[in-house]
Amino acid sequence: MSGHSPEKTNHRAPRLLLFERGSPGRTAFSWPEELPSPQELIPSHLLRQEITDFPELGELEVLRHFTNLSHLNYSIEGQFYPLGSCTMKYNPKVNEAVVRLPGMAHIHPLAPLPLIQGALELLYNLERMLAEVCGMDHVTLQPAAGAQGELTGLMLIRAHMSAQGNPRKKILVPDTAHGTNPASSTLCGYEVTQVPSNNRGFLETEKVKQVMDEDVAALMITNPNTFGIFEQDIQSIAEVVHAQDGLVYMDGANMNALMGIAKPGQMGVDVLHVNLHKTFSTPHGGGGPGAGPVGVKGFLRDYLPVPRIQKGDGGFELGEDHPLSIGRVRSFLGNFGILARAYAYILALGGDGLEETSRMALLNANYIRKRLEPYYHLAFSAPCMHECVFTDRLQQKLGVTTMDIAKRLLDYGFHPPTIYFPLVVSGAIMIEPTETETPEILDSFTDAMIAIAREAKESPELVKTAPHSTPVSRLDEAGAARRLVLRWLAEDSVKTQG
């Protein structure tokens, strides 16, 4: 953009909501068909009046509205998205094409089995593939996202424990864990015991030993953890947990670091989930849909959710007859459209490609780590895997915070890293480049970070008042929570006249 002052440019129309556009009686929809009045078919006390204030727009109006909204978004296909823990990698276009095939998109989950054999075969294969990558024995694809995977996994653990006679009471959760881990634990009826990581960024066996007892159903560990550090004690930790008949749950959200490098199933992990919308390249969609398949060791198989996809004589079947199963966690068969994308991704890459994926994810993260180390305080000196965590310690002294740095990055055309997470690192700046970025991009991103470090010294105000070039400036979040306007109402409207 060429430079310009506001008075020269602020002539564009204000941003309107759907409800502030259109005109009474206008419609994008037409389906000529003579119909009996619904009153003849349904008693009128069950019928509604028209939907007050519902949009009345033409087709072009609708498209323009959303097209222009889309331009206000940052996205992976536009730019680099270094969000730690989010694995914002490239979402292959071919996957988008194939899931739109009628035989993928327009199939009914309750159709007779002969009509969904292709879909069931896909799911069956995908279960096997994910099991192979993670070193687990069985996989369920039902959970709709990572958090639902966690809940499912914990339920499996609880079912197993209960079958042993005691569901137990607690889940051990390291302080580096993602918020969903403790939240899922609660939802599964467990108490959470937080376990601190050491100052080198990982969990020590000793620490687990101190809190492990017979009330603990499981340890829920993320590996690599959210510092991007491989939990080097994991095998001995697992032994400690197993010694007391506890189980080890691994949050596999960071599986992008491990494919072909180390299999959770060989680390003593009993249950894990993976996020297909991270490691397996399905698009994030502004917050889903995703999928959070859960893998287990053989001894947990009977507890897996129903239906199970099984190979029978006449083809693939949906097995409901598993009396020990925890039941269903989702309707139908999970987010099939997402599962199909992940399947296409694995097909395309193959075993070797998945391994190269993780290797390059590590290379990119370590490259960033190295380039920024002279300018930002590195939270830990341990080698990093697929992401690295810096802090604002150096910049804090100049009055510049992680938030300021993040917002200033927007002016450089970059989305900020994940910030203030993990919570245990003050002012965390967590960077995950993923393997699909070029070294050139990493160079320009780190150049921007370095420039901001310099600005923090030389012109801190510039950084503290950022962003300066985004569609809106910093937003009043406190005000939003106070006023709590969660929907448009005609009376608040700025609708243009006419």
Add this chain to the structure above:
Amino acid sequence: MSGHSPEKTNHRAPRLLLFERGSPGRTAFSWPEELPSPQELIPSHLLRQEITDFPELGELEVLRHFTNLSHLNYSIEGQFYPLGSCTMKYNPKVNEAVVRLPGMAHIHPLAPLPLIQGALELLYNLERMLAEVCGMDHVTLQPAAGAQGELTGLMLIRAHMSAQGNPRKKILVPDTAHGTNPASSTLCGYEVTQVPSNNRGFLETEKVKQVMDEDVAALMITNPNTFGIFEQDIQSIAEVVHAQDGLVYMDGANMNALMGIAKPGQMGVDVLHVNLHKTFSTPHGGGGPGAGPVGVKGFLRDYLPVPRIQKGDGGFELGEDHPLSIGRVRSFLGNFGILARAYAYILALGGDGLEETSRMALLNANYIRKRLEPYYHLAFSAPCMHECVFTDRLQQKLGVTTMDIAKRLLDYGFHPPTIYFPLVVSGAIMIEPTETETPEILDSFTDAMIAIAREAKESPELVKTAPHSTPVSRLDEAGAARRLVLRWLAEDSVKTQG
């Protein structure tokens, strides 16, 4: 966009060309297959070395490059596009979907007829539909755009004239004609005689009479003409032309004004073309592909290009055996993908919908005309059809030109109208809103025009230095023609290091 000064924002990466991105050896493409060396199959003096400087990019890089380029474009789906003579109407999404069906997209033009019956039926029907809308007897769909339609139409005329014994020498072309009209005439081996319109904006019979003689093969008239005015004398003009055995060609680029309102075939028109990428809603694509079908009266049928689509006993056929035909003007069967979109459009709207289309096109144009009349000089006072022409006469006095007004509109978020055309109007501002725009949009567009008229009085410099808010400022067009850099060359490159 919030206001901001350049020093705060100009940190974004410079715009690079494809060739300045990537890295030697990088590739988005992989197709594992062992192959014999081509040298074993083709003599090496016929083989090339690698393609020097050809792009070497990853898939995400490619997508980002073009996605970001797309953001530098104005488009109908983003905003209002009031380009006169261009009919930038909404391009329905459903048409984009249906032409991507495998049975539309992946069919070979030389396949045996049984394998392309659906396509031929579509073309056959489309010919009939267009003939009906225009009041012509036969239609050929072969021409790839309006200009090729003109050429085709003139060739038909020439063939007919030749068959009468004399191809004749001249084409009469009104001064309001689009540049393609005289250019096509030349290409068809004719001389052009320009005929002036009167000061009320149309062609008078008298004027045609003065120049009509036996050397004139045809009059090429646009109706409504490029002033947006209906050629009210057209029937008597046609009589004059016909009286000397000349023919009347109508440029139907403005057919959007006439559907269901008046049929060219009933005005004395013998040949016409229509632009499917205007009236019939196919997307303009940044400059094509389009299609320029040609309609003719029955007596010209035998001259139409081959192959003709015919209904035989066994289905649709491609008739090549038309000895009087002018031959082919294009390979295969024309821009089928565009023709199919137009077909879907006509199906959707039906006869009534097409009529409503033209009616609303007129309503929108007249509304704009009325709203702007107090602020801009109207070139003609005659009632307008689908577009209207203003000039900068009032603003010129303040030192502000049509070009300045056009560029200033960009700051208001609007694409300028067609400017400096028709050539016969000095400083023309030619506005065609089309029927798919809402009155609200017309209001904001005219508000912007009115505001600019005010600015021209109050702060002319602001207008003269516009645009201020576009991705680039006014470009040095003279320099471009002087330096003539028509391709990237490694030696001129600003390639980033690394």
Add this chain to the structure above:
Amino acid sequence: MGYTPHTGSDKNRMLQAIGVDGVESLYGHIPQSLRERAGIGLPPGISERAVKKEMGVLAARNGTPEDCSLFLGGGIYHHFIPSTVDAIISRAEFATSYTPYQPEVSQGTLQATFEYQTLMCQLTGMEVCNAGLYDGASAVAEAVLMARRIQKRRHRVLLSRSLHPQYRAVVATYLRNMEGIEIVEVPWDKSGQSDAEFVANTMDDKTLCIVTGYPNFFGVIEDLAPMRDACNAHGALLITVTTEALSLALLKPPGEWGADIAVGEGQSLGLPMSLGGPGFGFFTCRKQFVRTMPGRLVGETVDHEGQRGFVLTLATREQHIRREKATSNICTTQSLCTLAATVFMASMGKSGMRHIAEINVARAHEARERLLREAGLTPVFDGPFFNEFVLEVKDLEPMLGRLESSRVVPGLALKQWYPELAQCLLVCVTEMNEREEIDQLVRTFTGKN
């Protein structure tokens, strides 16, 4: 295929900068015993063309409405989707963006979500709506959990047996580990509606909520007045569950009936069936409960210059802030699907939504009428219905067996979920089932009966 852009020399340059001599060195600290057994036993990668082919082969093994006549509903519906929907949701700016934690560069997703929340409030007649949950089933579970948070001392849940069986299954799974919750199933009466007398008699001060389908799994439109009365009498919450969201364009919305929480599945609103997912769960409730709601919420605010803008709000309910005390564990949900629904509803508009709902009612009623009259099938319920209805068919099973290869699927056999309805078929007719298909459906039975 490979999606990593690194060339050999890229790698070398980067390794050099890092100061190691091989990529392996970057994970040399991982125990050798793990590394050496990490190889992935999957075939090598294939070309994009081969991926397309392989997926095409699988797709061809599935039946679609293009080549089958399906009268299947039961929570997933084959509805018209305007082309605008895919045009918008396939825009990379929406599809490949992250959860809008950085509002300055996420106004697209945020505003669209705010619009979604508004549209769903309008459609359901409720006061607030969250940004979406996984699916209708988990939305019911979340609703019951929320009802529990609101009424901590109560423990009975009345659950209509005519609620979607899979939804009931999910609720059971979610609640199994919550101590002390008791589920009581409400039977249906001969109209197919929940038994009002049973409700009145069973409801008590220990009841935290009653959960009913609206319409229910049998397509029957519940009269919610008796349930609302019973709730009022005992202070319980009324939770409605709509699997066929399009019906709300025509039916008296839950909010008008006085529902406290209204949830459901949104697939009908612009999402393809896609074997049942992704769709989304919608979750609406009274404003007074907003702080106990699960899921994300988008709120309107202003920026430093007073410009309107949108942000995620009330995040203090959520897991990333509250961790084990969060109202739900939900994080990634179904954002792109709620966007699809937003574009769908905007495209259909006020009159279109109603018109399409009316087409469903008309066709379903016509089909049922003909199946009774021409094919002599037996009605099972006499309550009002939307686009699904239950009929009894003699010798249902052998008949369905015969049809398996015919590409006509006349409905859903209810036996698997309701042994008492072993001879019954749930037939769904939408605007996508053309007249000829309905003729075919009728013939299927007349040929037999």
Add this chain to the structure above:
Amino acid sequence: MGYTPHTGSDKNRMLQAIGVDGVESLYGHIPQSLRERAGIGLPPGISERAVKKEMGVLAARNGTPEDCSLFLGGGIYHHFIPSTVDAIISRAEFATSYTPYQPEVSQGTLQATFEYQTLMCQLTGMEVCNAGLYDGASAVAEAVLMARRIQKRRHRVLLSRSLHPQYRAVVATYLRNMEGIEIVEVPWDKSGQSDAEFVANTMDDKTLCIVTGYPNFFGVIEDLAPMRDACNAHGALLITVTTEALSLALLKPPGEWGADIAVGEGQSLGLPMSLGGPGFGFFTCRKQFVRTMPGRLVGETVDHEGQRGFVLTLATREQHIRREKATSNICTTQSLCTLAATVFMASMGKSGMRHIAEINVARAHEARERLLREAGLTPVFDGPFFNEFVLEVKDLEPMLGRLESSRVVPGLALKQWYPELAQCLLVCVTEMNEREEIDQLVRTFTGKN
């Protein structure tokens, strides 16, 4: 359907503002006799759903490579298209923008076109390239017309008879009305290349150009040296025509042979076959001829702040400025198709372009070998070829008749264009014809021979 947004009250408000009382008044000045007969005798509009259905029905009546084995080339080729291509060209910002006359808001199209021009120069080895023409055939016609502009006093055109017959037909149509131009057809020799001796003997100082396929219609790769020599001897221009643009990734490019103008069809570069259109004609030549070129050109320049930018340039050649004196009448061309080619070439990249060309060569040669060896077909030409070749087949016609319902199309019968090749078949094998298809092709003939 209706794409006009006007409501009744919109119309009233607007009519009122205009000061008329009905829309009809806006065209009341059109003669009544015309107005009253203007009604359009077409059926009423239908719903979007019905449009989709209707188009689907037509589409289903066509055969595609998904359900047929096609060995068809002849100017339109079935090639792999990476998914990136459609993802980009279906972006509304590209698809629904106008010709970039306002460069400030058209930098996307302009830069992409500049990149296209560069890519085609690299691929053809030529110095300049325009922004595209309608198709390969009209590009040849334009090339001959340009050669004429350059060499006004010459009038003979040597046209290889092995040039695509439809291209020759279009050239004939375009030239028919140009006074005094004479077309001389150059025969082929037994290799299938243009007869060098004939060329040497026929070329004279009245010859303005020679036009040859490269590869030619028979798939044969012409050796351009003799033609170049003949041109040099007499001052004529060498024009090459490539219908299979992908071949240039492997073959010595026209520029290296010394071509003066190199044109062709670009469909192979990322466009679906689409019954032969839209694709695009590419047009490249020596820089010295740039001012006589037809079509648009994009040039690099700077804006007022010195930033790089792109504009349409040398518009003084074009019809909208020069009218009857323009170098061509072309206006709207095939911009979105050249964008597709740009994305295609960028996605394939340097190595991918070559690799895919090599696959074509390998498969075509293998197929030919097997057809000769296993099926005993007779070769017609012995010259080098790319992915198409001509074979003689005994009793070709009855055989093709029998195959009509088999969904195997073994090639293109040449009889319609070349009576002398009445028993001959032009077989095309691309990377999309898998091994099994080739087996099937061979079996088609072995079953018979």
